[in-house]
Every structure is written in C-alpha cells, then in structure tokens.
Amino acid sequence: MTDMRAAIAAARQSGDINGLVQQIPYLRFLGLQVRLEADGPICSLPADPKLVGDARLPALHGGVVGALLESTAIVHLIWSNEDESLPRIIDLSVDYLRSARLAPIHARGIITRLGRRVANVRAEAWQDDPAKPVAAAHAHFLLS
Amino acid sequence: MAKPPRIDVSQLTPQMVESFLHQGVPQCAALGVRVLKVAADEAIMALPYNADFVGDPATGVLHGGVVTTLIDTVSGMAVMGATGLPVGIATLDLRIDYLKPARAHAELHAAAHCYKITTSIAFVRARAYHPDAPDDLVASCVGAFMLAANDGKAAAP
Numbered sequence: 340m341t342d343m344r345a346a347i348a349a350a351r352q353s354g355d356i357n358g359l360v361q362q363i364p365y366l367r368f369l370g371l372q373v374r375l376e377a378d379g380p381i382c383s384l385p386a387d388p389k390l391v392g393d394a395r396l397p398a399l400h401g402g403v404v405g406a407l408l409e410s411t412a413i414v415h416l417i418w419s420n421e422d423e424s425l426p427r428i429i430d431l432s433v434d435y436l437r438s439a440r441l442a443p444i445h446a447r448g449i450i451t452r453l454g455r456r457v458a459n460v461r462a463e464a465w466q467d468d469p470a471k472p473v474a475a476a477h478a479h480f481l482l483s
Numbered sequence: 484m485a486k487p488p489r490i491d492v493s494q495l496t497p498q499m500v501e502s503f504l505h506q507g508v509p510q511c512a513a514l515g516v517r518v519l520k521v522a523a524d525e526a527i528m529a530l531p532y533n534a535d536f537v538g539d540p541a542t543g544v545l546h547g548g549v550v551t552t553l554i555d556t557v558s559g560m561a562v563m564g565a566t567g568l569p570v571g572i573a574t575l576d577l578r579i580d581y582l583k584p585a586r587a588h589a590e591l592h593a594a595a596h597c598y599k600i601t602t603s604i605a606f607v608r609a610r611a612y613h614p615d616a617p618d619d620l621v622a623s624c625v626g627a628f629m630l631a632a633n634d635g636k637a638a639a640p
Contacts, residue, residue, distance in 0.1 A: 342541065343539060343540065343541050362540060363537070363538060363539075363540065363546070364534055364535050364536065364537040364538075364540065365535065365536045365537060365538050365545070365546035365548060365549055366538075366546070367535075368535045368536065369548070388509055389509055389510060389512075389513040390509075390510055390513075391508070391509040391510060392508050392509075392510050392511075392555075392556075393507065393508065394506065394507050394508065394509060395507070400508065400510040400511075400552060400555070400556075401552075401555045401573075401574040401577070402510070402548070402549075402551045402552025402553070402554070402555040402556060403510060403548075403552060405548065405551040405552070405555065405577060405579075406546065406547070406548020406549065406551055406552060407548075409547050409548050409551065410546075410548060425539055427581075427584075428547045428581045429580070429581060430578070430579060430580045430581060431547070431551065431577075431578075431579050431581070432576065432577070432578045432579075433551075433574075433576060433577045433578075434575070434576045435573065435574045435575055435576065438573065
C-alpha cells in the first residue's frame with residue numbers, strides 16, 4: 340500500500356511531480372510525463388502505438404485523450420492546492436476538437452474555482468500548436 | 484463518393500467483433516477489452532481488472548481515465564451496432580458522471596445504447612458497472628458522435 344498523502348506531501352516539498360506520477364500505475368501505463376512551467380505543470384504522453392484508437396489514420400484513442408485531460412487536471416490540483424489528498428473526480432465533460440494524431444500530445448490545466456470541498460478545473464490538449472487544441476475538458480473534483 | 488457498405492451486425496459474433504476491435508483499436512488490445520454483445524439496440528464490453536490501470540495505489544481503485552476509454556469505446560460500438568457502419572466514427576463529446584469508485588480486483592462492464600441517429604450525428608447513453616451489481620452504476624455517460632468522419636482521410640501506407 341502506498342500512502343498517497345505522504346507521497347503528495349513529499350512531491351510538493353521536493354517539486355518532483357514525476358516521482359509522484361510514477362507511483363500511479365495507470366499514469367505509468369500511459370507514459371505520462373510532467374514538466375513544470377511558471378504557470379503550472381504541462382503533462383505529456385509519448386507517441387506510443389498502444390495508445391491508438393483508430394489504426395487506419397492512425398489517431399489516438401478518444402478515451403486516452405480524455406484520460407490525459409483528467410490526469411492533467413489532477414496534477415494541476417496537486418501542484419497548486421494546499422491539501423494533500425488525491426482529488427476524486429465527480430464528472431468530466433470532454434469536447435473533441437480535432438483528430439489527435441499518433442504524435443506527442445500535451446495538456447495544461449487551469450483552476451476556474453477552488454472551493455473548500457469542490458474544485459472546478461479546465462484542461463486543454465494540443466499536439467504541435469497550443470493555439471490549435473485537439474480536445475478541451477472541464478471537470479469537477481471532490482477535495483479532501 | 485461511394486457510400487461505405489453497411490453490415491448486418493446480427494450476423495457478427497462478439498468474438499468476431501472483438502478480433503476486429505483488437506486489430507483496429509490497439510488501445511483496446513492493450514487494455515484487454517472483451518466484447519460481450521453488439522446489437523442494434525445495445526453494445527456491452529468488459530474490462531478485466533488489471534493492477535496497471537489503478538489510479539489510487541492505496542485503494543486499488545481504477546483510474547477514471549480507463550473508465551472513460553471503456554465508455555468511449557462501447558459508445559462507438561453502439562453507434563456501429565445501430566447504423567451498421569463499421570468505420571469512420573468520431574467522438575464529438577462525452578459527459579461522464581463518476582458515480583462511485585470501481586472496486587479493486589473486480590471486472591468492469593460497460594453498456595451503451597444509441598438512441599438517436601441523424602444524417603451526420605449519433606447520440607448515445609452509456610453506463611459502467613460491476614456485473615454482480617448492474618444497477619449500482621460506477622459511471623454514467625451521454626455522448627455525441629459524428630458519422631462518416633475522416634472518410635477518405637486515411638493515411639497513405
């Protein structure tokens with residue numbers, strides 16, 4: 340059993356969010372990497388053929404893109420929030436804007452409201468050009 | 484442009500669809516998704532529990548992202564069942580409520596129903612649950628899908 344509270348506290352102290360991500364099996368499965376920028380973390384997935392949802396194009400699976408957006412929102416909350424528990428997702432709404440190619444994909448989040456119990460987070464994913472997002476999501480999370 | 488041939492899904496066994504799915508959708512092969520039913524009124528799929536898909540190692544609960552992928556896939560499959568169109572479906576949007584955590588070490592099922600088809604758009608409702616408690620939902624979803632998306636846009640070999 341991993342104590343996520345301790346892991347989150349340690350990651351916040353050291354600034355090593357990738358170390359925390361490595362403790363979450365599904366994020367390891369996706370190959371999620373985090374890079375910290377001034378306005379928050381950028382989460383990325385590699386161009387991995389196992390993430391493909393349409394082999395003809397090939398295009399990334401819509402579920403994988405949704406998972407990236409959800410994970411980016413969680414990482415953003417962990418990075419910015421004082422609380423040390425893992426945020427739990429309440430709901431997620433994803434708009435698919437463009438087909439995501441088999442290429443690296445990046446995402447960043449923004450907290451639109453941080454309440455005592457609920458956080459509203461938006462996240463956007465892009466490939467080459469941040470001005471041409473491939474998908475956008477908004478989600479609610481239960482805190483603590 | 485020639486219309487794609489329609490298929491009669493009642494002629495397909497779940498095993499045939501599963502083999503088609505694992506070839507055409509590598510992510511579903513990687514997850515080990517199984518096809519239980521594909522019909523005009525409903526599609527059902529199963530995700531065997533796998534420790535690689537855990538989102539909270541303290542509890543063994545699945546990550547929401549893998550639930551999203553299962554729901555997106557079964558919703559697309561329901562569109563295929565309802566329209567007889569095997570290819571070229573693109574997700575426009577998904578709105579998923581995560582009603583309760585998926586239990587550790589338990590198989591997760593997802594079922595979808597395509598309740599309206601227009602010329603270009605299919606509307607789908609989907610739900611995820613453990614097979615021993617099909618009314619106690621883990622997640623509930625509504626989604627819209629575009630038909631005949633990406634036609635003629637397949638990458639050159």
